Every structure is written in structure tokens, then in C-alpha cells.
Amino acid sequence: MELFMRFLIVSLTFISIFFSSTVFGKGHLTYGVLMKTLSNPFWGAMEEGVRDGSKEAGVAYYLQAVESDQAAEPQLNVCMTMLERKPDVMITAAINSTILLPCLKKANESGIPVVDLDGNLDHDIAKKAGVSIDFTIGSDNEAAGAQGADYVAKVLGRNASGPVLVIEGLSGNITGQKRARGFANRIKKIAPGLKVVASLPGDWDRMKAANITNDILTRHPNLKAIFAANDGMALGAVEAAYSAGKGNDIIIVGVDGNSDAVKSIKSGRLNASVAQLPYLVGKRAVIGATASLNGLKMAKFQFVDTLVLTKDVIENNTHPLMKFVK
Amino acid sequence: MFLKSIRLESLYVLGILIVTMSLLSPYFLSISNFLNILLATSVIGILAIGSTFVISSAGLDLSVGSVMGLAGVAGAVVMNQLELNWIFGILACIIAGGIAGFFNGQLVTRAKIPAFIVTLGMLGVARGAALLLCDGKPIYGLSNEFLFLGQGRPFGIPFPVIIFIVVALITHYILASTKFGKHTLVIGDNQMAAVAMGINVNRHKVKLYAFSGGLAGLAGMIFTSRVNAGDPTAGLNYELTAITAAIIGGTNLFGGKGSIIGTFIGALIMGILQNGLNLLAVQSYYQRMAIGAVLILAVWFDQINRQKN
Numbered sequence: 001m002e003l004f005m006r007f008l009i010v011s012l013t014f015i016s017i018f019f020s021s022t023v024f025g026k027g028h029l030t031y032g033v034l035m036k037t038l039s040n041p042f043w044g045a046m047e048e049g050v051r052d053g054s055k056e057a058g059v060a061y062y063l064q065a066v067e068s069d070q071a072a073e074p075q076l077n078v079c080m081t082m083l084e085r086k087p088d089v090m091i092t093a094a095i096n097s098t099i100l101l102p103c104l105k106k107a108n109e110s111g112i113p114v115v116d117l118d119g120n121l122d123h124d125i126a127k128k129a130g131v132s133i134d135f136t137i138g139s140d141n142e143a144a145g146a147q148g149a150d151y152v153a154k155v156l157g158r159n160a161s162g163p164v165l166v167i168e169g170l171s172g173n174i175t176g177q178k179r180a181r182g183f184a185n186r187i188k189k190i191a192p193g194l195k196v197v198a199s200l201p202g203d204w205d206r207m208k209a210a211n212i213t214n215d216i217l218t219r220h221p222n223l224k225a226i227f228a229a230n231d232g233m234a235l236g237a238v239e240a241a242y243s244a245g246k247g248n249d250i251i252i253v254g255v256d257g258n259s260d261a262v263k264s265i266k267s268g269r270l271n272a273s274v275a276q277l278p279y280l281v282g283k284r285a286v287i288g289a290t291a292s293l294n295g296l297k298m299a300k301f302q303f304v305d306t307l308v309l310t311k312d313v314i315e316n317n318t319h320p321l322m323k324f325v326k
Numbered sequence: 327m328f329l330k331s332i333r334l335e336s337l338y339v340l341g342i343l344i345v346t347m348s349l350l351s352p353y354f355l356s357i358s359n360f361l362n363i364l365l366a367t368s369v370i371g372i373l374a375i376g377s378t379f380v381i382s383s384a385g386l387d388l389s390v391g392s393v394m395g396l397a398g399v400a401g402a403v404v405m406n407q408l409e410l411n412w413i414f415g416i417l418a419c420i421i422a423g424g425i426a427g428f429f430n431g432q433l434v435t436r437a438k439i440p441a442f443i444v445t446l447g448m449l450g451v452a453r454g455a456a457l458l459l460c461d462g463k464p465i466y467g468l469s470n471e472f473l474f475l476g477q478g479r480p481f482g483i484p485f486p487v488i489i490f491i492v493v494a495l496i497t498h499y500i501l502a503s504t505k506f507g508k509h510t511l512v513i514g515d516n517q518m519a520a521v522a523m524g525i526n527v528n529r530h531k532v533k534l535y536a537f538s539g540g541l542a543g544l545a546g547m548i549f550t551s552r553v554n555a556g557d558p559t560a561g562l563n564y565e566l567t568a569i570t571a572a573i574i575g576g577t578n579l580f581g582g583k584g585s586i587i588g589t590f591i592g593a594l595i596m597g598i599l600q601n602g603l604n605l606l607a608v609q610s611y612y613q614r615m616a617i618g619a620v621l622i623l624a625v626w627f628d629q630i631n632r633q634k635n
Contacts, residue, residue: 039462039558067454068559171611198607205562206553211366215604218362219353232464236553243477243484243552260466260555267467 031061031289032087034079035117036069036095041258042278043093046118049282050091056283057290062087070170072099079103083110089134089289093117097174101129108132115289118281120174123300134292137285137302139276141175141255144306145182145227147274148253151308152225153191155251155271161193162224165216167209167237169229171201176229179255183227194224202228206236213240225251231261231273238269257309257325265311275307277324335627336575336591339620343595347602354605361484367597368490369394369552371590372545373561373568374575375497376538378589381572382501383534384514384581385441389430389448390542391564395557396456397423397546402465402556405472412472419547420540426452427539431532449565456558465556476551486548493544498586510534514581570617571596574624595620 033050035043047063054061064082066074072095079092080103090107094100097120104114108131119138126133152164166183169176184196198216202209209228213236217223223246228234234254241247247269254261257275264270281304292298307313307321314322347354373390380387401419404410426448433444478485501507513520513527520527542561549560575592577584599620603613 039457041463044462067450068562070562171614198604200604200607201613204559206555206557207369207549207560210552211362211600212604214362214365215359215601218356218359219351219605232557235466235555239477239552239554243479260464263466 029059029088031059031089031091032082033061033063034082034092035065036093038065042256046278046282049279050286053283053286057287059290069095072096076100076103083107087112089113089115091115091117091285091289094120097122097125101126101131104131105129113292115285117285135288135298135300135302137288138281138304139306140303141178142182144255144274145179146186147306147308148227149183149186151253151272152187152251156224158191159193160191162222163197163220164194164224165226166196166199167202167212167228167233168199170203179229202233204230204232206232209233209236210240213237214244217244217246223250228254230254231256231258234270235260235264238264262314265309266314272308272310275309275325277304277321280304280324335631336588336624338627339624340591340595343598347598351602351605354602361487363597363601364487365484366601367593368486369545369549370564370567370571371490371593372493372541373564374571374589374593375493375586376541377568377572378577378584378586379510379534380538381577381579382514382581382584383510383531386445387535387538388445388565389452390538390568391561392449392452393423393426393539393542394546394549394561395559396426396452397543398550398560399456399459399556399558401547401550402468403459405468406465412469415472416547420543423543423546424536424540427536428532431535435528435531460556460558462558468554473551473554476548489548494586494590501586511582570621574621576628
């Protein structure tokens, strides 16, 4: 038991050293930024945005993250530790909608405003827990799903009919649910002939998405389109579809716009990805927090645009948002 | 040789599942769907085979999910960044897995740290190393030769299924009919007796962990090829599914008993369940409950049967 405790303490120390990075700026204000994980290009781009935003706003920040985007309780511990450094604002991307609430309540009590990065908190739940969120900034996930549906309807035509598969994220995860719901609701409205025959959890796992694709192709060999709640799963679905010899018959759309998706779109395999712009989210979070500290009234929800990346959009490279696609 | 080592209980569960799914979904009973199920089971199945060897010797390997992630990234790095031939990619996957397993074995036998702790530690180390190796970003876009291993279909049979079945046949023979296999079971049954019999227990255990790691590497290779990317998050939580498959297949969690054909059936049960629930488009929350319930049910049947004897 003692050995285990020692092992635990040593490994936790290593983890926190490994995953914490401190950046000092010149400003008087210092923000605490808590992300999910840095082991992901999405959060890497977000970090870049935070860095540029804090330069622009003239503030300093320190940034921490945990080892994976499922390490909920460790994130609460890191959050508590960050409060000890008395930041002027806490900008947090909570792993789920409740885990950070005790920490954020404590922040509020010491007069530290809370910014919800990437829309992971539920304002009603937070209110009940006594947490006041200054504002939420992130992509509108339902709108992103709807954009995916718009794209599918545009390619197949609004009068198209046939089965459509939706691959959700981790079961119970709100982001994946919103994207899936946004897609399903919009496709029903604008192309009622396209029926969502299954909406299944891929757990953000490429291979599970590939397996689901194979399973649904068994039942619906004439599958028309697949919408996956992130690019990793969409790419898994693409590989499965090509391996089954149906790559050219199915329109496959992901969400995120990461570099792998861009590569796959360029090579004509993945059809489209609804790109989030994490760089802009990070940047605007810091600038918004500063404006709010200076007394500006911020709207509770600040949505950053999402952009449908297709081969044309990438190759033309004329869309004004393209420069924020990392 | 096969029939003797199949436990009837897991066959009952398999039979009940197949009948139920056939009744519920008209798409279930077909050769193409059966190949689908085997394809979806291949990665977990190969991990579960490694786990069967380790658990039969009264050990435990919690690191296989992370190790397969590390192995896949290692293979992708060798092919895409070092620009070596795809054969080196395959070797890199298997060797990376084998090395991680070798360290597990050395720590368990020489440092005398419990296997649970060693492999739990390796779970973290291997995942961290995988992320480090590719800077947290999946390595996308591999050569066509390599992709054939996961996506090719010679004679209409997905290549991973062929690998899975060949591995299962060879390892079944090793565990059931060779000295190596018998020693594994003796060590798991009674380590003192194994020492008394003159078995070099430590060396044997190192081999077992290295073997389990190497199989995890092979699983990582299949994963990487199937999804066309060396993904540092590949195999997250797969160790639990692999252990579940081995247990459903009749491997004794405390060692001394285990068969590959049983594990094969165990993995197939989980694969069929997942496939059936997908065909029926069952909501995810029920899926998780169903998989948990089948684990309990299968082990319960086993208990009843043992009490009867």
C-alpha cells in the first residue's frame, strides 16, 4: 500500500510537471488558463490563440492541462492548485459540465470571474451550483452539425432519398450530442428523403467508427452519407468505406478541420469537414475576458464561426476564415 | 484437440446471442456480416490472446491498449518520418510492443513489483511515449502496401481476419500442446510446484509479457493500417475489453486455466453483441449495459457449472 502511494505521488508529480507550462508576459493582469489536454492539435491551436490574444491584450497567463481529455478529477485538482496563484480571470475548458464547479465556485467567492472556454459548462447547472459564468466562448456545435447537413443536402440534392448514418462521440458527451442533433434536425428539415437510420456512439475512436460503418453498410448497402461528430471518426469511416469498395458512393463529413482531414479532403477521400477555429476561440477568450474586466458588458454566449472545408474551399483558399484554419 | 478445450458455457452464450440477433435483425445472418464481425473483433481478439497467456500464468497485463497505441505510432514514424519500407513499419510495430512487454516482464520478475502496478505504470509510460513520439498529432496517410494489411481483402476476406485466425490457431497450439504452454499453466496454477519441476519461472514470465506486448504491437499495426493513421490515442481502454473477452472465454482470473479457442469465442461474443446492437441501432447507453451484463452472465454460467461438478 505504501509502495502504491509512493508510486502514485511520484507519478502525479511527474504528470503535473510534464503537462504544466508557464508563460510570463509583461502585463499587470495574469489569467489562469485551464485546458483539457495539449496532446491534440485542436488544443495546440487554441493555445496559440491564447498566446496571441494575451499579447494583444497586454496580459500574462499561465496555462495548464491534464494528461487526457477524460481525466476529469485530475483536472479539478489542477484547477484548485491554479486558484492558489490568484489569477485575475479563470479561463477553463472543463472536461465535463460539472467537474470544475467546486473550483469555479471558490474562484467566484474570491472575486475571480470565470470564462467558459469552448462551451463545456451548462449555464443552468452552474447557476444552481452557485457559479456565475462571465461568458461562454466557442463553436456553436449544433450549428456545426447543421452546416454538415447543409453540405450533404447540397451535394446530394434536397430531393435525394436514402439512408444516412450519424456517428456520435463518446456516449453522454454533450459536444458530440449537439453536433449529431444539429445534423439530424437540419437534414430532416431540408432533405426529408434522407433518413438517419442509425445514430451510434463511436467514442471518438477511429476504429469503432470504422466498425460501425461496416455494420451499417451490411444493413443499408445503399448508404448515402455519413456524418461523424469529429474528424478522427470520419477518417475511420472513410477508410472502412473505401476498404468495402464504396468510398466513391458515400458522402462523408466530419467536424474539426484538423490537418489530417485537410490532407484527406485534398486527396479526394473525405468529402468535407466542418472546421472549428480554435485559434480564434483562444484569442477571443483572452481579449473578451480583458474587455469584461474593463467593465464592458459581454453577451453570455460568444459563438465563433465554423467553416465547411471542401476540396474547392481549400484549393481556392479565398475564404476570409481560411487563414485561421491551422 | 479443439472441442476438449471449449467450455460449453461460452458456447451457450454464443448460441443464444446468434439466435437472438438472427431473430431480431434480418441482416445479421450473412457471410458478409460474419466477416464484418470478425474484422471488428480482430484487434481486440489479438490483444485478448496475449492477455490469455499472461492471465493463465496468474499475471495481468493492463498495458496492452497503450502499448498498441505506441506500436502503431512507432510503425507510422518509421514509415512516414524515417521513410523506410513498409516491412520495417511492420517490424517496428511488433518490436516496439515486444520491448514494452519485455520491460514489463523484467520489472515483474527482477524488481518483484506486482504485475498490476508494473503494467499500470506501463499503461501511462507507453501512452506518454506514443504522444511524445508524434508530438500528440496522429500521423496520417500511409503507403498502399501497408494499408493492404488492414484494408485488403484477398478472396473477399478482410486481411486482419486472416491474421487473427492464423494467430489464434498458432497460439492455440502453443498453449494447448507445447511445453511452453503447459509451463504457462503450471506457473499459473502453482508457482512453487513449477519451481520444483525445474521450470525457470522468471525467464518464462518475461517471455510471456514480451509475447503479450508483441501481440499488442501486431494489434497496433492492424489498427494503424485500418484507419490509415498512427494514432497516439489508439487502444484507449482496450485492455479492459481484451481482459473481458479472455474471462468470458473461460480464462481463470487467478491463473492455471485458459484456452485460446475459448478466448476466441469470448472475443466473438463481444463482437457479435456490438454488431447486433449496431444493426438494431440501439442507443449507446443500453449498449454499455448489455456488454457488462453479458460478462456477468458468462462468468455466472461458468460458476454454476463448476459447482455442479
